[in-house]
Amino acid sequence: MQAISPPPTHQTHDLCLMTLGTASLESVTKGIALTQRFSCFKGCAHCCHYPVSVTLLEGVTLFKSIPSNIWAAIRDKVKVAAKVAEETSWEVAALAYTPCVLLSPENTCIAYAHRPLQCRLTMTAKDPWSCHPHRLTEDHFLQIAPDVYASQLNRANRLAGFPTGSAPLPSVLLQAEALCRDV
Numbered sequence: 001m002q003a004i005s006p007p008p009t010h011q012t013h014d015l016c017l018m019t020l021g022t023a024s025l026e027s028v029t030k031g032i033a034l035t036q037r038f039s040c041f042k043g044c045a046h047c048c049h050y051p052v053s054v055t056l057l058e059g060v061t062l063f064k065s066i067p068s069n070i071w072a073a074i075r076d077k078v079k080v081a082a083k084v085a086e087e088t089s090w091e092v093a094a095l096a097y098t099p100c101v102l103l104s105p106e107n108t109c110i111a112y113a114h115r116p117l118q119c120r121l122t123m124t125a126k127d128p129w130s131c132h133p134h135r136l137t138e139d140h141f142l143q144i145a146p147d148v149y150a151s152q153l154n155r156a157n158r159l160a161g162f163p164t165g166s167a168p169l170p171s172v173l174l175q176a177e178a179l180c181r182d183v
């Protein structure tokens with residue numbers, strides 16, 4: 001899997017980035033909540049066992065929201081997950097039912113307020129039991145204008161001076177760490 005390379009000339013302004021990324025993603029959540037009823041509930045987290053791809057802006061936003069002691073505790077796991085993501089197809093990774101590196105032991109996201117676009121767009125109005133990758137049927141997850149939201153996120157990435165491609169969440173978190181360290 002190819003890493004996303006930020007342009008060498010970009011400038012990272014912490015607050016601006018976080019506001020931009022979060023505002024962009026929050027509008028997705030609000031927009032969807034206005035139009036849909038969900039059967040998702042806290043602590044389910046089947047969808048947090050599918051591989052997630054994120055843009056660099058999302059990675060930086062996520063990374064900055066993680067307290068340093070928690071990052072220190074999960075960093076080795078993130079490195080291993082990044083390596084596995086490089087070597088594993090999406091299908092195999094999904095069937096392995098491996099939890100996202102940001103999923104807590106209580107089955108909640110440790111960066112929930114800053115969760116990526118893919119996480120915000122993955123939801124169901126059907127039985128959450130069937131969200132498990134071994135039980136998933138076609139059309140189980142709602143697909144609500146993903147292209148519209150992706151283009152909004154791409155715009156936010158461009159405004160931040162970042163590329164618009166995405167890569168596995170663990171790899172992008174490590175990239176975000178390196179980027180934030182250099183600022």
Ligand code: SF4
Pocket residue numbers: 047048049052100101102103104108109110111112115116119
């Ligand atoms: S980032 Fe959070 S919401 Fe998204 S898959 Fe990981 S734990 Fe779940």
